Amino acid sequence: MAATKLIAMHQNKGRSVMRCLKDRTDYAMNGEKTDEGKYISSYQCNPELVDLEFAQAKKEYLYKTWRQPKGDVIAYQIRQSFKPGEITPEEANKVGYEIGMRFTKGKHAFIVATHVDRAHIHNHIIFNSTNLECDRKFRDFWFSGIALQRLSDIICLEHGLSVIPKVKPSERQRRTKYPERVSIRDVIREDILKCLNQKPADFEELLKLLQAEGYEIKRGKHTAVCGKEQKRFIRFRSLGEDFTEENLKKVIAGEKEPPERNEKVPDRKEAKPEKRKFDLVVDIQEKMAQGKNGGYVQWAKKYNVKQFAESILFLQQRDIHDKETLDTLVDGSSAKYHELMKSIKDAEEKMAANKVIKTHIINYAKTRETYIAYRKSGYSKKFYEAHRDEITLHKAAKEAFSKLLDGKIPKVKDLNEEFARMFSEKKAAYSEYKKIKKEMRDYQIAKQNVESFYAAQQSWDIEEDMKKKRQQAR
Structure with missing residues (x-):
């Protein structure tokens, strides 16, 4: 089930076309919303340079046609929101890409960014208002929103997803109570x-x-x-x-009772973990071998001292004062990280298998009448050629059912419930996975920086001893 909306994106007053495009595309491709860019796809454009490419296409259009309509639309955005627990981010991105291709008929460049930061997975599909040949603009026709919703429903059915049931306006439920605003x-x-x-x-x-x-x-x-x-x-x-x-x-x-708590104020969300303030130190000798000059070396020395200090402070804040404790934490976080990664991969495999079986069940139901007619025709070659696709889908579904362990075909409702359960488990595991991954990386970098610091300290001590011996020999 997916709700869609088509939005025309105009140039903001006081801002350039390039700036407006960059603001919109940067929000869509935000790493925190797309799992660090994992769920971003594109057609006939580079996601990293999409604002430049869209703006260049508009310049070419103006050069070719000498037309610049008043109130020009710089791009269009399709928002597509899915029912919670019904679809994976990977599948949602594929559905969004198919929507973009079929709605624009492959004549406009676009990006698809799937956001996973909310309870419901949703797509932001941004396509250029100028076509690929740079000689025409996309025409937002009457009832384009209805056409988009129908196309989305068709693609959802093809992917084995549910659709929004049609309800008469008189039967629609209206929200009469709105949540109170918290100032x-x-x-x-x-x-x-x-x-x-x-x-x-x-x-x-x-x-x-x-x-x-x-x-x-x-x-x-x-x-x-x-x-x-x-x-x-x-x-x-x-x-x-x-x-x-x-x-x-x-x-x-104690002279007065404290004020009563306001019940409309929700519980405060947990603050996001602070970004790591340190990173791996620079290997100065290696950089010098690559041809870096003295100015870079001076900067690298200051940079390394800062990283050493931040690493030591990080360990002190966590009450880590010896190598054994640090090694134990690194090994423990690494083992937990790989365990969670394995559980997420297993869940993804089960969800993919669930999706395949659900697709086969739907295809079997759709093609059953055709296959019965084919069998009644005496397996006629002429009938087969006329209905090749339906018969092939039916045979593929029967073959998949024969490979089921218990031989019993599950219900689509049961598959949807199982998929929702596995998706919620995966989401919970993934939240823990990201936390453990950051923790493991922090400990590993801190450990490597401390080891590099002590190794450098030993080499400095050896150099000092050699200098003293040479001075004494003189």
Whole structure:
């Protein structure tokens, strides 16, 4: 099941065409949303240079036709959202690519970026408004959205996916209750209550607790706070009567009851893990052998010292003070990483097999009547040639059923439930896999940097000893 939407992308006021294209394509190909670019495909363009190629096509169009329509559309975007648990990212990207090819008839370059950062997998298909020959533009015709949805339904059926059932407008359910919006002040109040639960000794300690939560404090006649997502400071007195400095001091002193929690404020999401502040050191001798000059060597020495310091700080923060502990953590994280990777691969193989069997069941049901007619015709060659594709699909399905272990053909509903279960398990394992992968890489880099540091230290000590011996010999 997939919901689609066609969006015309215009040039923003005060921005160049190139800038607008880059902003849109960069968002679509965001590494955090596409698993570091794993789920990106393209047609007749390079994803890394797509904004340049689209802009160049527009220049060629202007040169060939001398036409520049008012309110020109620079590109079109198709958003395609799938039902949670029904499809894998790989399959979703294939479906999106097929949508792009069939909707544009292969006449426009496009990229397909599959986002996996939400509960529902969805595609962003961006295609150039100028065709490949650079002599025509895509014409957004009447009811193009309906045509796109029908094409999406056809492709979903071909891939064994469900489609959105058609419902009369009078029978459609309307959402009458909308979720309440949570303001920045609501979040600040919630964090203040969280800090008050830690029983600070005075108002100054409360401010320190807020700083630990990521707030910036501005002291003065009216104390104010500023969070990470805020642009300006907000004074305590603007948070409400219960959150003024005077009343908060009374709450801390026990002279007043703390304010009640606002139930509409959701639980705060876990902060994303900080990006590693260090990387592998540079092999200066190797770079010098490649022809790097003295300026590069000076930079590399400073860079390596910084990496050594950050690596040592990383290990101290995790209470690692000896090589044995570090080796144990590296080996443990590596074993866990390979175990999770194997479980993800197994889940993907089972999901692929599930998909194949479901496709065969659907093909068998579609071609059953044709095959019965073929059998009644006495396996006529003329009938076979006229219905070759249907008969081939039917025979392939029967052969696949014969290879089932228990010989029993499962129901499509059971396969969908099994697929959803395996997909949720894979998603949970993949979340842990990314965390362990980062942890393993951090430990490995820190270990390698520390070993390089001590090896360099030993070579420096040996050089110093040699210099002292030469001086004594003189």
